[in-house]
Amino acid sequence: MNALKQSSGRPIVTAFMIWFSHFMVLWAAGEIWPHQWTANVLAWGVTAIALLAVGVHYGRLKAQHADGGLSGWSYRFARGASAMATAAVVFSALPSFVFLP
């Protein structure tokens, strides 16, 4: 149903889920490979993927909004969520540049 897309909360949840998945992978890597380069390198790779995912998500939001497929409210919220997710992904990755093996 087209209308469901119009003011769905899904774009907001998607942005935060990207951050949360990124965080969980980073933590799991830190636990599985403690004090090893693998955890740091994996963190950098996953951070790049997460930032790319937020970028793709944001691009899709813009396109959807331009097509009239997303209400103003959803669009504003989703943009805010994407911005916060980006900041959170970068902030989460910071320790992997500081705590080197």
Add this chain to the structure above:
Amino acid sequence: MNRSAPPGMAGAVDDAATAPSETGFDTKLYERFPTQGDRPPGEFEALKKVWETPKGWRAFSDVNNNFIGFLFIVTAFGFFVAAGVLSLVMRVQLAAPMAGIVPQETYNQLFTMHGSVMMFLFAVPAVEAIAVMLLPQMIAARDLPFPRLSAYSYWAYLIGGVVFFCSIFFSLAPSGGWFMYPPLSSGVYAKGINADFWLLGIGFIEISAIAGAIELIVGVMRTRAPGMTLAKMPVYAWAVLIFGVMIILAFPAMIMVTFLLELERAFNWPLFDATRGGDPLLYQHLFWFFGHPDVYIIFIPASAMVSTMIVTVAQKPLVGHEIVVLAMIATGFISFGVWAHHMFTVGLPGLSAGYFSAASMAVAIPAGAQVFAWIATLASGKVQRNVPSLFLVGGILIFVMGGLTGVMVGMVAFDGQAHDTYFVVAHFHYVLIGSMVFPLFACFYYWTPMVNGRQLSEEVGRWVFWLNFVGVHVCFLPMHLSGLMGMPRRVDTYLPGRAWDLPNLISTVGAFIMAAGVLLFLVDAIRCYGRKGGGEDNARNVYHGGTLEWLATGNYAVRSIPVVNDLEPVWADPRLRADVEAGRYFLPGTATGARETLITSSSRAEPQYVQIMPGPSWWPLLAALFTAGFFLLLTVKAVTLSAICGVLTVLCLMRWVWSNDRHLPQKQVDAGAGIMLPTYVTGPQSHGWWAAVLLVIVLGMIYLMALFSYLYLFGAHPDWWRVAAPRGALVPGLLLLGASAGLAWAARPLMARLKRGSGLSAAMMTLSMVCLVAALAVDGLDWWHAGLRGYASGQGATIYSMLAWHGAIVVAVVLSTFYYLARWMRGLAPGPANKTLEALRILFMYAALEGAAGLLLPRLLPWGGV
């Protein structure tokens, strides 16, 4: 219409025109409201009669949210006072060095019970209780969608809570701290049943919280007034939604961890015993995966109460409403990434600790955004100076102070110094009192006129505020100092000459100042609520609030359910109150002669159907009583009596839901202004389907925690994985589970398509159940024959734990099958679809999925065997 449309109505129609309908409902029909002319005689009286609370002792069978919500709040506050009294005893003990007021073991029980009661019996239930009472009024629903579930949730909480609390009078209270870490809480170091009381009591109360959360989520998503789209939903409703989602995601970890610890204590399965392949850190991970989001579960609804009250206090819309909502969502998410900051000193890898430290500091950003929004709203509005505003401003100040020390302990290096000292005690008391207790007091003063028609005393209220405000600082500010001077938490006394005497004495004085404030409040509350309330006119809205709860006048909430197009509809449309009370909107009476509410779509709140609601019943109370009996008798090892209570619980639950699914034909009723809506809907449109899905999410989260436990123990102690995974059950098990899921899935389409579909679907559900039971047996026997034993290693303990939990789900499936068969035999499971089948097939399919996960994981990891 013979007069111009009110602003709210015109806006709702215009807004609806900008987007296609979500449900096919023609929003132009809104233009019929407000209706004109007088309502039929007797209509209002019939509405009141249907929603009347039973008289005398039968009142306890009532399930209405006003009645249950009020009891809930009073009970939660009672636990707050009781836990406060425990803290006063502790403070007297600590007022001077080497005091001998209470023995050490009693002191240990006091701090354990103080923390447990405050967190599990006061904080979460209090915010849930306020939501039960306030939410329907604020979104103009007649009641929450599952009133009997609210009643069950409350009675379970009351009975479980009282018994749990009373354990302290019999020296049966736990003494291992409110988080009950093993090995201190394991059978080796905590003999007796004290720890079991905590484990089963808390597990039971968690069930109550989850039941309430499911109710509230469905309430927010499906019972909002027409026109109240997500964008126009009050900030408090947003908070309740986030709160509910957080509970169903976080509390399962607590249920699983209490289940695992009880298994270890009861059967000597070494889940947390590092000498046999278990790990005490697993407990801490699971506990804090619940424990830290729990803080935000308390904070988010309380912060939304602040946002709501500040709008009224400042008499202007909330500055940055959308930013505040987004901040709450962000806080909810980030709160799931901070749990291990409670574990900085256990030896986490530095990188992991760094991630949690970063997330912990990041959470200050959305919390700060809310604080700035409040300050900006107050600064730009015409502030009313009254008791609620005092508590709001005082609470913000205290919360900010607690938040700042939170950022400090979020730093790994600082936490290493402050961990387990009184600095941390000071920090979390500032946070919780500022973010929850003060807003709660503000809420009592603010919403009492809505509940009671009378105000709490402004004069006494100012005394209550200042005593509490001064008391908080006198009590907790010196604790920062005593903590930094090295005084550890949870010590029953200390030696003289360490400079801890004075700060402790001051803290004790502060605790009694706070107690005086609370006592004064109690006196005023008893005075206020002891007398009958005032009239039902606008005098109740003494603070000039703009949200819909100020239109509520009885158990039925509002006389008629308005169309909403503003965040403060009462401000936006001056005629709204008169029109609502004159019955000029949706459901002005009772369309079916029963209790009912309007179910609307999840996003745009378009009317979908009229829900016929269950009325007063003793079954929820009895079910709660027997559930409590089951858990508590199990604690004292009275297995037979416990089993009897378990059977009675099941019977009560079945009897309770038996009459819920009244399979009417798709009969339509006039929901107001000649708008016809159905009364019986199945599938994703139905609110019952939503509840079933949410329940499955809860079960899924619990099992996810079990899978995590397996992975964690395997990762931590692979040397204890000594039994090679048997693969014999893999193929037959998966085939059986696939068949089970397939049969449950096909039961509905077959029922709809075939003439004898009803009987066939009942048979398919039975077969599905048989396949599930067979798969469980195949899986369990496979491990048993391979030589795996639960007591022998972490591997055995964790695999049998998964099987035990899955077994409990399978038992639920078996009982559900008998229930469904009984309904079918009585002709209560007709086609083409019925709500009971819809809900059960979701459970059956989930059980098959869970069985498959439990079958596969321990056989595939470690890959290639041990």
